[in-house]
Amino acid sequence: MDDRLARLLAGYPAAGPVPDELMTPAGGIRPVWAPFIAAIAAMSPAERAARHARGDQYLADAGVFYRQYGTPDASERAWPLSHMPLLIDEEEWAGFTAGLKQRADLLEAVCADLYGENRLVADGHLPAALVAGNPEWLRPLVGVTPRGGRFLHFVAFDIGRGPTGEWWVLGDRTQAPSGAGFALENRIATTRVYGDRFGEANVHRLAGFFRAFRDSLIGLREGQGNRVGIYTPGPMNETYYEHAYIARYLGFQLLEGDDLIVRDGELLVRTIAGPKPVNVLWRRVDASWADPLELAEGSTLGTPGMLGAVRAGRITMVNALGSGVLETRALLAFLPRISEVLTGAPLAVPNIATWWCGQKAERDYVKANADAMTIGDAFETRMLFDAADVAVPGDAARPSEALGIGDWLDASGASLVGQETVTLSTTPAFDGGRLVPRPMSLRVFLARTPDGWEVMPGGFARIGRSASPQLSMQQGGSAADVWIVSKGPVRGETMLAPSQTQFVREQPSQLPSRAADSFYWLGRYVERAEHTLRLARAYHVRLAETGAAADPLLALIHEEMERFGSEPGEGLPRGAAQALAAAANATAAIRDRFAVDGWNALNDLSRTVRQLEKVTLVGDDMARALGVLLRKLSGFSGLVHENMYRFLGWRFLSIGRSLERALALTGLLALTADPDAPEGALDLAVEVADAVMTHRRRYSVATSRATVLDLLMLDPLNPRAVVYQLDAIAEHIGHLPGADALRPATPPQRAILKMRTEVALHTPDSLDTEGLRAIEAEIAALSGHLAAAYLT
C-alpha cells in the first residue's frame, strides 16, 4: 500500500466485527475496488474536494430534493449524496440477483393466491389472521384478476450483507417502490464527481434498464393512442421530485387523482381538450387512497370509480392495487416455507429471520431471545425513508416501559413480529478527507419485461451516518450510487433510439386541465409580483425625493398597492412576496413539464425575496433592492419567452401573464388618468408600465392624458399597452383546443373578440374612468370564461 493510499485509509479498521465491502478480513483491498481506490488516493485533497463540489453543484442545479416529514413545514431537503459509490463485482451481482428474480416470481404467485383461491391459507401455510388483519389486503379487489394477469411489474428489494458475507433480503417493496429515479440522479451526480474514472471503471450503465421498462409499460397498453401515466399523490409527497423526474425521463404524463375521472368503467384524463383515455398507470400512490368510494373514505388523492375501471379490466396498474399486502413484515416468517411449497425450491436469497408472534411456539421463542430481536408491527409496510426502515435492536414499538415484553407479546402477539437483529456490512464513506466504514443497505430494482424480470444493474445504497446501524435518511444518513463492475468494457446505453432509425416527431401530450391551471396562474402571479414591485419602487423613489409620506401622489400609489395586498411603507411588499410564493407553488405542481433552468430562476428569486424580508430598507436603498428583484423577474420571463417550447402549457402561461398585465394596467390608468388624479400621476403610470423611453420617442412632449391613454391602452405595437395584450390573448386562445376557423367561436374567443373590438374603437377622449373600470371588469370576467372552458 503506497503512502497516499495509506493516508486515505488511515484509521480504516482492517477487520471489524462485520464484513466490509472494501477490505478483506486480512486487511487487503478487494480486487473490484483496487483500481478505483488507487485513483482516488492519487488525487490531492483539493482535487477531491473540487470533485465532490461538482457533484453537489449538479444536484443543486437539478433541484433534487426529498421532503422531510416531522418538521413543521415538511420542508424540502437537499439530496444527501455520499461521494463514494458502492462497488460490486458483476459475477457476485449476477449470482444473488438471480435469486431476487426467483423471489419476484414467488411474490407474484403469493399475490395471485391471496386475491384468488387462498390455497396458502386453506392448506395452513399462511395464518388467515395475517391476511384478514392486513390493512393492505384490499377486500374490494379479492377475486379480481388484473388485466394481463400479472400483479407485479416493478418491484424492489432492500438487501444487506450479513455477518457471514451472504446477502439477505430485509424487506420486499411491491406496492409502489420509490428510489429508482433517485438512483439515476445518484448516478449522474457521481458521474460528475468521477467522470473520467467512470469510463475506465467498466461500470454497467442504467439507461438500458429504464428503456426496457419504458417499452414494457408502453406494451401494456391496449389500443393505440392510449397513454401511459405516472400516478402521483402530488407535490406534498416525500418523493414527488422523483415522480416528476421519472415522468420527464421516460416521457410519460404525471397525473394526480384529480386529473382523472372514470366514465363507463374507463379511466380518463381531464385535459384542456376534454377527457382522454389513459390505459396504464405506474402508480406511486398507496392503494388505500386510490378510490374514496370503495377504499379510504375522504381520500382526496384518489379518483371515485377507479376500482370499477380496474374490475372492468380497462386499466393496468403498475403494480396492481392490493399488491402492498406482500410488503407485510410478518410474511417474511412464512416465505421460506411457501417457496418450498409453491416452487419446490428453497429461497435462493434468504430473508431476515422473522417470527410471527401470533403462534405460541414462535412467541415463546421471541420471548426467550428478546435481547437479539427487534420486535415490531407485523403489518408494517415501511417506506423508503422511514425511521424504522432497517432493524435496530430493541423494541421501539412497545406501548410503554411498564408493560413487560412477555405480557406485551401475549396481549398483542397476532399483530407483532420478532426479527433477528442483523448487523450489516460496512462500506467506505468520506468523513472529512479520509474514508471511514459505514453500515450499508441496498435497494435493488426489478422490472418485468416481455423476456422476464430485468434487474437494474446498480441501485440505491443507503449509508449510515455513524457506525451504528441506523440507516434512515430522515435521520441524517446518505445515499450512494452503486457500481456493478464488469471485468471488461461495457456497452454505452442511452434512453434514445439509435440515430440511424427514422425519427418520428411525437405529438405533444394532452395537457391535463390541472396542469393548464397551474401554468395560467404561474403567469398571473409572476406578472402580479412584477406590477407590485414596480409600484413599490415608484413609491420609494418618490419618497426619497420628497421625504414626505403625505404627498398625494404617494397616497395614490398606496391605494393602488392595497388592491394587491400590500402597503408600501413596510419594506418588501407583502403582496409581491405572496405572489412569488404562489408562483413557486404553481410551478411545483408542473415540475415534470418545467425546464430546470426556469425552476432555478424562480428559486433564485424566492431566495432574494427571503433575504430582503430580513432587512428593512426605505427610500433610495429600497428602490435599488427592488430593482434587483425586477431584473431577476425579467430574467425569468425572458427564459420562459426565449426557451420554452411553444406547447399548450406555454400558451396558458402567456395568457395568464397577458391577462394580469392588461388587468393591472387598466386599473392603474383608471386611477392615474382620472381628472381628479394628483399632479404627476400620469408620469407615474408611464413609469410603472415601464414605458418612459417609449413615451419620449413616440410623442416628444410631456405626458398628457391623451398621450398616456394612447400609449398604454390603444397602441397595438406597444407591448405595454392593454390592446397589445388583448391581441396576444386572442392569438393564444385561437390555438387552444376547440378553436377552429370552420366552427363557431368558443366562448373565450367570443369574449376576447368583443372586448378587443370595444377597446379598439375607443379614442383617448372617449375613455373615461367609468369606461376603464368597465373594461377592467370584462378582462376579469375573461378569466372565468377560460376556467369554465379549459381549467376545470
Add this chain to the structure above:
Amino acid sequence: MTRYDIRLRIVYKYDTAASAGRHVARLLPAELPGEQRVVASTLDVSPRPAEWTTRVDFFGNTVSEVAFAGPHERIGFEVRAVVDVSEAGPQLDVSPRLETLAHEIAGARRLDARSPHHFTGPSQRAPIDPAVTAFAREAAPESASAFAAVVAVGAAVHAEMRFDTAATTVDTTMIDAFENRHGVCQDFSHVMIAALRGIGVPAGYVSGFLRTDPPPGQPRLEGADAMHAWVMAWCGSELGWVEYDPTNGVFAGSDHIVIARGRDYADVSPVRGTMRTSGDHTSVQQVDVVPMSGGG
C-alpha cells in the same frame, strides 16, 4: 315466517347544484337462504343516472353504483320490496368458553365472507379501546361461554346507553358515543362490536330494517323510523354467527330484515358518495316496514 312490505326513501338536497357525482348504495334487502327470502325488490334513483351498475361486494352484499354526469340539486333513492323473514329457532348454547374461542378462530383456515377472521381486529369505525374492553370484561368473565358473553355484553350496552336521536350524527366516533353513553343504533352497535372484539369475540355490523309497528301487545322497538343496525357475533364453529340488537336488547329475529353485513358501518353504509359541489347538503330518510296480511 313473516312477510313484509318495505318502502324506503332517501333524498339528498344540495345547497348548490352538484356538477357530477358517483355513489354506491347498499339499500336492497339481502337474499339469505334459510333466513330471509326476497319476493320482489326494486331500487329507483332520480334523476336518471348516466351510469348504473350492480355487483356483489366482498361480504356478499348487493351494491348499486350510480353516476350522475349533469348538474343536479337533489338525488333520491327509493326502495320497494317484499321480503319473507323466517322465525329464528331457539338458540342452544353450544359455544366454547371465551378462553378457548381464540383456538377455534385460529382453526378456521378460510377467508370467505363469513370467516371469523375479518371480524376480530380493529376496523375503521370500531377500534379496540382499553376502556371499552374493560367494560366488556366486567359484563362477561373469561369463564363465560362465547354465546353468554354476547348476551351479557349486548344487555350491558342496552342497559348503559341511552337512545337519543339528537345526541350523535353519522360521523360520531365509537369512543365518543361510549364515553357519553348515548346514541342511536349505529352507536350502540359500534360500541358492542368494539366491546366483543376486545374480549376476543369476532363481531360485525348488520344494516337493515325494523318492523315499524310492533305485533299487538308488544312495545314499539327503537329505531323503527329509519334504517336500523345491529350486531353479528361469532360463537365458535358449531354455533356460528348469532345476531343481537343492542339498541333494543333483543336477538335479531323476525322483526329484523337484513340489508348488508360488514365489519362496521363503513363497509355497509347505505349511500356512500363523492360529488363536486361547493355547498352543504341535507338529507331525509323515510322507512315503512309493514307486515302483510296472509304472511306470518
